[in-house]
Amino acid sequence: MLELKTVKIDPVKDCNVILGMAHFIKTVEDLYEALVNAVPGIRFGIGFCESSGPCLVRSEGNDEELKRMAAEKAFEIACGHSFLIYMKNAYPLNVLDKVKHAPEVCTIYSATANPLEVIIAETEQGRGIIGVVDGLKSRGIESAEDVKERKEFLRKIGYKLG
Numbered sequence: 475m476l477e478l479k480t481v482k483i484d485p486v487k488d489c490n491v492i493l494g495m496a497h498f499i500k501t502v503e504d505l506y507e508a509l510v511n512a513v514p515g516i517r518f519g520i521g522f523c524e525s526s527g528p529c530l531v532r533s534e535g536n537d538e539e540l541k542r543m544a545a546e547k548a549f550e551i552a553c554g555h556s557f558l559i560y561m562k563n564a565y566p567l568n569v570l571d572k573v574k575h576a577p578e579v580c581t582i583y584s585a586t587a588n589p590l591e592v593i594i595a596e597t598e599q600g601r602g603i604i605g606v607v608d609g610l611k612s613r614g615i616e617s618a619e620d621v622k623e624r625k626e627f628l629r630k631i632g633y634k635l636g
Contacts, residue, residue: 475598480607481551483558483590489540490566492559492585493551493592493606496578499524501557502532505579508572509561510536516569518561521548525555525600537562551592553601555580584608 485491496505502522509518519541522532531549535541540560548558555578561569566585573579584590588609595604616624628634 477596478604479594479596479601481547481592481594483547483592485560485587485589486543488562490561490564490585490587491590492557492561492566492570492573492582493590493603494557494573494582495580495603496522496555496557496576497580498555498578499527499532501555501576501578502534504576505557505559505573506534506536508576509559509564509569512569512572513564516561516564518559518564519544520557520559521545522557523548523552523555525553535560551594551601551603553592553594553603556603 483491502520505520509516517537517540519535519537520533521544524530524532531545533541533545535544540562544558544560548556551558570582570585574582583603584606586608591607593604593606595602625634629636
């Protein structure tokens with residue numbers, strides 16, 4: 475038996491998500507430490523799917539609403555040792571290096587503010603993430619004006635020198 479499913483993740487305004495795979499029950503605590511040590515003022519919630527023993531969704535965070543959302547969506551995904559982070563007051567590029575270097579983290583599927591569709595395979599044993607659809611289909615190739623706007627935006631948000 476093999477069934478394919480999708481789970482939609484629509485981040486709320488000013489929120490980014492990181493979806494990944496890890497391998498051990500202490501993942502949720504190590505991810506908490508990685509996030510609070512990466513960016514002062516970050517707000518986040520983590521949902522971590524345990525895939526052995528009681529098979530619970532473990533959750534941590536410093537924002538109760540983001541913690542609830544991450545736990546509920548992780549439970550909907552319910553794949554292996556997957557984890558989902560909802561975060562505000564930071565971008566994924568601020569935390570990805572720390573997240574990737576948590577000892578339990580195996581892979582990152584996506585880090586985005588875009589809507590996602592998580593593609594899931596379900597067998598008699600359980601569920602696994604096959605991949606993700608991140609955002610929308612490309613509509614064209616950037617023009618000179620688009621390049622100018624991209625560069626202005628990066629300077630406006632402080633990621634490039636003026």
